[in-house]
Amino acid sequence: MKILTATQTHQLDEATIQQQHITSLALMERAAQALLRWFEARFHADKPADTLVLCGPGNNGGDGLALARLLHEAGYPVRVVLLPADKYAPDYEHNLHLLPKVLSVRKLAAKSLPILDADTLVIDALFGTGLSRPLSGLAADLVCHLNDSGVRVLAVDVPSGLLANAPQPDPKAPVVQATYTVSFGLPKLAFLLPQNARYVGEWHVEDIQLSAKFIAEAATPWHFTALAPSPDVQLPQRRQFAYKNVYGHALLLAGSRGKVGAAVLASGACLRGGVGLLTVAVPGCGYDIIQTTRPEAMCLPDAEADFISVLPELTSYQAVGIGPGLGQHEASRAVLEQLLRTAQVPLVLDADALNLLGEHRELLDLLPPDTVLTPHVGEFARLTEKVDDDYRRLQLLRDFTQKHKCIVVLKGAYTAVGAPNGQVYFNSTGNPGMATGGSGDVLTGLVLALRADQRLDALTATRLAVLAHGHAGDLAAAHTGQAGLVAGDLVRHIGPALQALMR
Ligand SMILES: NC(=O)C1=CN([C@@H]2O[C@H](COP(=O)(O)OP(=O)(O)OC[C@H]3O[C@@H](n4cnc5c(N)ncnc54)[C@H](OP(=O)(O)O)[C@@H]3O)[C@@H](O)[C@H]2O)[C@@H](O)CC1
Numbered sequence: 001m002k003i004l005t006a007t008q009t010h011q012l013d014e015a016t017i018q019q020q021h022i023t024s025l026a027l028m029e030r031a032a033q034a035l036l037r038w039f040e041a042r043f044h045a046d047k048p049a050d051t052l053v054l055c056g057p058g059n060n061g062g063d064g065l066a067l068a069r070l071l072h073e074a075g076y077p078v079r080v081v082l083l084p085a086d087k088y089a090p091d092y093e094h095n096l097h098l099l100p101k102v103l104s105v106r107k108l109a110a111k112s113l114p115i116l117d118a119d120t121l122v123i124d125a126l127f128g129t130g131l132s133r134p135l136s137g138l139a140a141d142l143v144c145h146l147n148d149s150g151v152r153v154l155a156v157d158v159p160s161g162l163l164a165n166a167p168q169p170d171p172k173a174p175v176v177q178a179t180y181t182v183s184f185g186l187p188k189l190a191f192l193l194p195q196n197a198r199y200v201g202e203w204h205v206e207d208i209q210l211s212a213k214f215i216a217e218a219a220t221p222w223h224f225t226a227l228a229p230s231p232d233v234q235l236p237q238r239r240q241f242a243y244k245n246v247y248g249h250a251l252l253l254a255g256s257r258g259k260v261g262a263a264v265l266a267s268g269a270c271l272r273g274g275v276g277l278l279t280v281a282v283p284g285c286g287y288d289i290i291q292t293t294r295p296e297a298m299c300l301p302d303a304e305a306d307f308i309s310v311l312p313e314l315t316s317y318q319a320v321g322i323g324p325g326l327g328q329h330e331a332s333r334a335v336l337e338q339l340l341r342t343a344q345v346p347l348v349l350d351a352d353a354l355n356l357l358g359e360h361r362e363l364l365d366l367l368p369p370d371t372v373l374t375p376h377v378g379e380f381a382r383l384t385e386k387v388d389d390d391y392r393r394l395q396l397l398r399d400f401t402q403k404h405k406c407i408v409v410l411k412g413a414y415t416a417v418g419a420p421n422g423q424v425y426f427n428s429t430g431n432p433g434m435a436t437g438g439s440g441d442v443l444t445g446l447v448l449a450l451r452a453d454q455r456l457d458a459l460t461a462t463r464l465a466v467l468a469h470g471h472a473g474d475l476a477a478a479h480t481g482q483a484g485l486v487a488g489d490l491v492r493h494i495g496p497a498l499q500a501l502m503r
């Protein structure tokens with residue numbers, strides 16, 4: 001699913017109106033109907049005692065007016081407050097005239113900000129994708145009043161004051177802190193960034209049949225990988241006469257004294273990820289552990305007891321993963337360097353392999369094309385630079401993948417998979433229960449399994465692994481709850497998660 005800019009979203013509106021031979025008013029009605037559907041599904045069992053619709057002067061305000069009418073017709077108590085402006089959008093004016101006369105409608109004045117009770121549900125239809133400057137004056141006062149009141153807010157399309165796809169020009173200007181954001185057609189980039197979470201709240205996208213042709217042709221680096229209604233990326237079925245070589249033989253180098261668990265988790269995920277064969281290289285201290293916990297895997301113990309010091313012969317493998325629990329011993333760094341210099345097969349680098357790369361950045365020049373790196377934000381900062389702004393980090397991600405011709409999985413909520421051509425795919429699955437030690441090791445094993453799979457290209461394999469990993473987390477959390485989730489639970493749910501992605 002693509003993510004478009006605010007400008008493209010307006011063009012998409014225009015294209016929809018032209019291609020479907022409808023009026024802009026009809027499209028606004030569709031948007032309002034979609035909002036009503038969401039509203040009724042969400043609040044049917046707990047109807048708000050008071051719904052206050054705040055309307056700005058543009059089409060976002062027009063959506064609010066149309067929704068106010070529909071809510072009234074559906075029997076909800078509704079009040080409308082209008083933000084005064086010099087000019088109003090034509091569809092706003094039209095919907096204002098359509099409001100039933102019995103509705104309470106008043107124009108906002110500086111000295112009479114609306115009274116907000118704890119059980120008021122506010123619908124924020126002040127500004128959407130047409131926001132052209134930071135909020136000031138009466139609009140800013142209203143938004144501050146709203147945020148201070150602590151009432152529930154449903155933002156229409158975008159929380160007012162938030163730009164859909166760019167950093168805030170004035171970080172001090174107020175932005176509505178919505179409880180829910182219901183947007184149209186496609187998710188907005190702003191929804192996916194941690195710095196905006198307190199504004200966006202729980203967000204949803206409602207389908208309003210926008211032009212599929214325009215979306216298909218629109219150029220954008222941003223994508224959202226959805227699981228439902230059908231997965232954006234799919235795993236081919238295993239053929240009836242398949243044999244294990246089709247699914248590849250993977251080599252995993254992982255573990256050091258005290259961190260052999262990382263090798264156990266990653267190898268478990270690789271096996272559950274459907275790999276044909278797995279060999280795990282561990283320090284001597286890990287041999288019995290791997291042989292006992294992962295009887296399906298072969299094990300190569302290093303001559304050193306506590307860390308990996310020798311790169312195994314690589315000829316038998318279709319993919320190699322290195323990093324979970326590896327430690328940063330100089331001998332392990334040398335193994336990593338030799339791997340980068342000699343490997344002829346796909347590589348997956350995680351954890352200490354990334355920390356070693358960060359410490360020895362000259363090694364970045366050795367990355368074979370399509371190598372997959374799986375840093376969390378801290379590891380990514382060690383590879384690039386530490387930044388506080390999420391938009392800036394996304395730019396660094398695109399620069400890095402294009403420069404090094406690699407795939408970077410920037411982990412977190414909405415994990416961003418950066419491709420060598422600069423495209424970025426945000427993941428839709430996963431939950432905060434996965435913020436627990438070892439979750440990343442599980443992802444490494446799963447990416448490794450799918451990189452060894454001879455049927456998948458590098459980007460598809462990586463996106464599939466990230467999608468399945470998050471889905472495994474969601475399936476696991478349904479049993480354990482988020483707090484009770486441990487990384488081993490992810491491994492156990494990889495099978496059903498992959499099944500959900502089968503073509
Ligand atoms: N495909 C879709 O997604 C569909 C989208 N639809 C809806 O359309 C919405 C976009 O509508 P929109 O283009 O009219 O812009 P909107 O956000 O109402 O604001 C523009 C007005 O606000 C003003 N203004 C701006 N900034 C300001 C500020 N800081 N302080 C004060 N004023 C400010 C600006 O004035 P100007 O900048 O010209 O001075 C203008 O008057 C979109 O979010 C969605 O809700 C649906 O109806 C149909 C399908």
Ligand SMILES: Nc1ncnc2c1ncn2[C@@H]1O[C@H](COP(=O)(O)OP(=O)(O)O)[C@@H](O)[C@H]1O
Pocket residue numbers: 376411412413414415429430431432433434435436437438439440441442443469470
């Ligand atoms: N809040 C969250 N929502 C969704 N996924 C998350 C969240 N927090 C963490 N995750 C996922 O869990 C994994 C954590 O990886 P990482 O930080 O490397 O853990 P570890 O180093 O302990 O193995 C990543 O795949 C990340 O995307």
Ligand SMILES: [K+]
Pocket residue numbers: 060124125126127128155156157158159160
């Ligand atoms: K809004």
